[in-house]
Amino acid sequence: MPAALPTTLVALIYLWSVSGLPVDLSKISTDPKVTEIRSDAGMVSINSNLNSSMFYWYFPPLDDSLQNDVNTPLILWIQGGPGSSGFIGNFFELGPLNLINRTTLVRRNVTWANSYHMVFVDSPVGTGYSYTDYPEGYANNTEHDVTEQLYTFLTTFYREVKPELKEHPLFIVGESYAGHYIPALGKYLIENPIDKIPLSGVAIGDGLTFPAFQVAAKADVAYYFGLIGPDRIDEARELGQKGKKLALEGRWLEALEARKSLEKLMQEESGGINLYDIRTTDDYGWQDERLEHFLNLPEVKATLHVPVDRSFKTDEAVEAHLLEDIMMPMVHCLPPLLNAEVPVMLFEGDKDAKDGLISVEAWIPELPWDGISDYLSSERNIWRGRDPTSPQEAVYGYERHYGPLSHYSVRNAGHMVPMDQPDAAMDLIKRFIINAISINDTKSKSFLAASPEIE
Known part of the structure; x- marks a missing residue:
């Protein structure tokens, strides 16, 4: 075990672990539109025995009247x-700041932070600035380990960092592998209401939620996108069906290998097309390069209250510990939310061949709800919104809903919908939140009144 730390250092680490510290952006930017943005950032202790902490960055609404x-x-x-x-979400998709190169932040024109309190986390422990000092600190599965970490973060955030927000509606939103994290966390919050966390809705973008059915759909996704020709489609379909069968049998690592083989075939046959966005060969490597340079600058770490001995990194151990989790289904976590009338929104870009529209539509009929x-027999609606380049409304995509479940397909977007179609994503989240609050208002108030306070 490590030697005991000096008392002053322990106190400082404790402050980092449980408190929101103001961020002075003037230390890393001279742009007045950036430096006027207020925020708090720091570390929340997840497991003191393993020295595991999770980084967060919180922004109040930029519209002061809403704070x-x-x-x-x-x-x-x-x-x-x-x-x-x-x-990634903060700097490249929907946060108030845009990292336009390795060293420069500018203010984002279309940001969800205009209207909402936003908190971005590096989850699970080991991701980004989040850290642990022991192998046991890494999550080995979503439903227990990742959920426990996020639950610890939320309860600490409400208790120690922003107790004034504990009566505000909470929406948990994310994309991609968050299609695992969000259903599991939402289910846990519904089934364990003791800490009075005011969950009002969850939204999953281009999520991996029922991998068996999603991998089986990939071959046809590739074929109809033109990524695979008729000479290889049977081989691709066989790999997809193999992955599905193995996943349904609980042979997680073998199923993952079948999925990887199918995706490798798709990329080889397409000439290296980006499966996350078939319109490009860009693999988003520029994002990692910018983040790892900027976020390891000493002045940036100091501004964000990151301990000097910690670095921002893509820790391969995070994925390695979760390999058996990847092909596990999380679809069973959604019915408890839907049955409790917690709104659930799914949304995908129509140019995503990784976990996009067609693969999600493949598992929705299997939802045990x-x-x-009634959802499957509901009408699909054309979804229109503001076109910033024209007085005419734009067709953002298509939508269908029944009860607390809604599903949006977003036109001309890949895996990262808010990055590709910021206006559509902004419209989408506003629609969802307005509808969710109207559904949950009476229920939420009665639920909160009956629940004990966070102590």
Whole structure:
């Protein structure tokens, strides 16, 4: 075990672990539009025995009139991976700041932070700035380990960091592998209401939620996108069906290998097309390069209250510990939310061949929820919104819903919908939150009144 730390250092680490410390952006930017943005950042202790902590960055609404309104929601944004940092969503998709190169922040024009409290996390432990000093600190599965870490973060955040937000509606939103994290966390919050966390809705973008059915759909996704020709489609379908069968049998690692083989075939036959966005060969490597340079600058770490001995990194151990989790289904976690009338929104870009529209539509009919037949017979609607380049409305995509379940397909977007279609993503989250609050208002108040306070 490590030697005992000096008392002053222990106190400082404790402050980092449980408190929100103001971020002075003037230390890393001279742009007045950036430096005027207020925020808090720091580390929340997840397991003191393992020295495990989770990094977060919190932003109040940029619209000052909304900051103290108890009806203004808090959005917890969770990235995927496994092992992808919340800075991806913050800096490249929907946060108030845009990292336009290795050293420069500018203010984002279309950001969810205009209207909502936002908190971005590096989850699970080991991701980005989050850290642990022992192998036992890494999560080995979503439903227990990752959920426990996120639950610890949330309860500490409400108790020690922002207790004034505990009456605000909470929406948990994320993308990609967050299609694992979000259903599991939402289910846990519904089934364990003792800490009075005001969950009002969950939203999953391009999520991996029922991998068996999603891998089986990949071959046809590739074929109809033109990534695979008729000479290889049978081989691709065989791999997809093999992956599905193995996953349904609980042979997780073998199923994962079948999925990897299918995706390798798709990339080889397409000439290296980016499966996350078939319109490009860009693999988003520029994001990792910018993040790892900028976030390891000493002045940036100091500004964000990151311990000097910690670095921002893509820790391969995070994914390695979760390999057996990847092909596990999390679809069973959604019915408890839907049955409790917690709104659930699914949304995908129509140019995503990784975990996009067609693969999600492949598993929706398998959702073990009493309302699924009514959902499947519901009408699909054209979804229109503001076109910033024209007085005419744009067709953002298509939508269908029944009860607390809604599903949006987003036109001309890949895996990262808010990055590709920021106006559509902004419209989508506003629609979802307005509808969710109207559904949950009476139920939420009675639930909160009956629940004990966070102590």
